[in-house]
Amino acid sequence: MRVPYTSSASQINIFLQNLNEYLDSGIYCDLTFIIGCEKFLCHRIILASSSPYFQALLTHKFKENNLNSIELRDIEPQIFSLLLHYIYSGKIEIDNNNVQNILIASDMLQLDEVVQFCCHYLSISLNENNVIDTWKIANELECISLKDNAEHYILTNFCNLIKFDMIKFIPKNLLIKIISNDDLIIDNEEQVLEAILIWYINNHEQTFEHLFDNVRFEYISKEHQKMILHQIGFVCINKF
Template identity: 30%
Template sequence: METYSNLEKLSNDLKNLFQNQNQNEKEEESYFDFEIICEQNKTSFKTHKSILSSRSQYFKSLFKSKMKEYQENKMILKDVSSSILSSILNYFYSGKIEINLENAVEILIFSSKYLIDELIEICLKFIKNNLQIETIVDVLKLSESMNLNQLLNSSYKFISKNFEEFIKTSFFLELEENHLNSILSNDYILINEFKIFQSIIKWGKHKSNINQEKENQKLEKEEKEKLQDQISNIIDKIRFIDFTNQELEDILKEDLIPNQISQKLIQFQILQNDKEKLNEFIQKENQNQNSFIFKSKFLSDSEIIQR
């Protein structure tokens, strides 16, 4: 016994059935048993319940429940454009769809709402493979709102690996605090730690509506307090231990970081000549899992003590 298959022809036949519905004879039109209407421009698509239910868990449940739409053999969709709906219905019939930067997010949102698992995976793969600095903040927000943890983590890694380029753009300034916190909490950012600190000050100024052109030393007391408050929840993700002594002195003079952090850095400087106490101090501080102040990316605690 031999088994033959021609999936390409099957795909084309079903695609033609859907795409040529308006040119079908009256008798052929009767084969369609469900209508989907796009409210945005009143475009109507004739479909088959069997196709819809086999391709979407949402429609399967809808038809099983025999709700109003099932009884009337039609439904109106308010949350999708006709072009996106056409692409998705065409995919239902042919198994083929064109995903691009313009439609990927819309298709993903629709697929998530209407439980089209295959398309969700296709869209997620496409978006992850085409992450861009210009759109990454929007992808972060989308990932969080839809609980797409894999895409969220991929976005964090992308930003971390492109951090030096990213912080030069206006898109960096639009990051939400929780996103920035998560990005700084990993080890993928390998640029100079002082540059990271400078970017945080820049971000904090933007969020606090402080003029970026104003030199740090010339900020008013009220402006410094606003800035310190803005960065208070993320400043402990900066690895001050990897700063040079001169860099530490400079930031302490500027008085831009919260007092609690400043006091720890001053104590660190004071203990430089007492290796034993310095070791105890660092060990104690590093017990806090959420603080990275004295956790070097490059040196062990013992190497820090001996340097």
Template identity: 30%
Template sequence: MGSPSMETASMCTAEKVTVSRCSSHKEKGTHIFEIAGYSLKKGMGVDKFVRSATFTVGGYDWSIRFYPDGTGESTEECIAITLELMSSNAAVRAFLDFGIAKHGSGLLSTSFKQKTKAFTSRTSSTRQLSLFIVRSSFEAKPVTYLQNDLLMIKCAMTIIKDSQVSESTVGSEIEVPPSDISEHLGKLLEAKEEADVTFTVGGETFEAHKIVLAMRSPVFKAQLFGPMKETRMRCVTIEDLQPAVFRALLHFIYTDSLPDLDHLEGDDNCEMIRHLLVAADRYAIDRLKMIYQTIHGKNLNVENVATTLPLADQQNCDKLKNICIGFLASSDKMGDVVATQGYANVKRSCPSVLINDLEKRRRSRGA
């Protein structure tokens, strides 16, 4: 895209210096291409594809192609997805997050990393980016990637727009890199450097830093710096919490990011999310609690609404509770909900929740 940007200065008067500045700006956009009936697309043949609608990011037109049986460049075990620049006579530089998204969270799989790519529409080889993905790597995890036979391809783009020249006084702005504090804190947790407290959870031990825990959780702050006995102890025992849950909780406390649960499938994944929601409420980590309320809400269905409602009530998740009640109020499958084993179990264990919310909705609909 031309020679590197340069700065030149010239003396206009004895009192003032001006700079001719070459600057750039960014535009961002995200497109999700949903492949409904994924299993029915298989068998189309090599180099056969379905194309997304054309979408615009940064003033340029793009589209995504999905090859269910791969291309001539891939192996038989792979699918292929291709991002294509559709605008004619264009040269673009873009930062990309491109790949298969997870159901529920909408996040990209950790298998797909950010790439920098220069696109030009003048030749076919430079106006597109292709990824080849081993089919078994995501088909083995249908709950995560293929719920209801739906595959989601996601492309998040940052377009670096053409440079513009402007004049200003000396003191040019220097581009500041993005924050990497969470990365450093994550390494601090891993290395255990200067750790000053040890937790025993279900027979496993975890070393951590009191000040970090207190900064992120008012409950830990009270335990570790308040008048409670833990302030005088270097080792704290935590009951009623699984080691895997506490490990995931520490990961979020230090990095402010969700732990990778790709290794868990189906009921195990749902159960871990439930435990983390309980832990987030227990330690008053409101952001984590809100994130998992959102995940529960997006994955609500007839089979799990009867168990999610009392969980929301017990953990003071008002937003999730309202989503459950709204689901029941708008659902035409109240009879199906009542027939589930989850409904029967919860009715025995906490009938007040269901009497006040679930069955009231049922009666109002004449079920």
């Protein structure tokens, strides 16, 4: 009689604990990563099994496969340390101070579960101070769900972004997308014009092209239009 047996969770935990101890002590390590001025000892087989990035780096696809030490750039030592311990232990501590850097690094290293958790963390932590930076990162890394959540937050909190002077940091293409969206929540149309002008004051090297196309001037009195536009010494002749 054959009876299949699967290791218990406790046995797996012991295995991971031992791996983590080998990492910390340097036992059986056969590979060194150089990050800035710091060196990290680790095990080639563990990293090659952890993600497609390391698998490619440490096998036949890259010239580094025959080296005992590899230099990695575009990642901070403390962030690499956190991700390295995650690979060995399955655990990582993420907070407001490191989540963006961990997201960028884990995307580079193709640690998909960490990427997903960071995106979830950022989605539930959105506020006026971080939403634009979060959108920029999500856009760059093509994290669609996080990008959509950030855009939804901007649409529903547009007035607060104006109030806290955060509109000036928004990319032009995103500003156009937001103010052209019928789901934009504002108190009045004057706020759209105000947002454009705040943005322009802080991004004057760029143009107004396509921004005014999305202002519903019929809902703004000419007096108010002129008052706002003259605040920055600009007269948009074609609109008056």
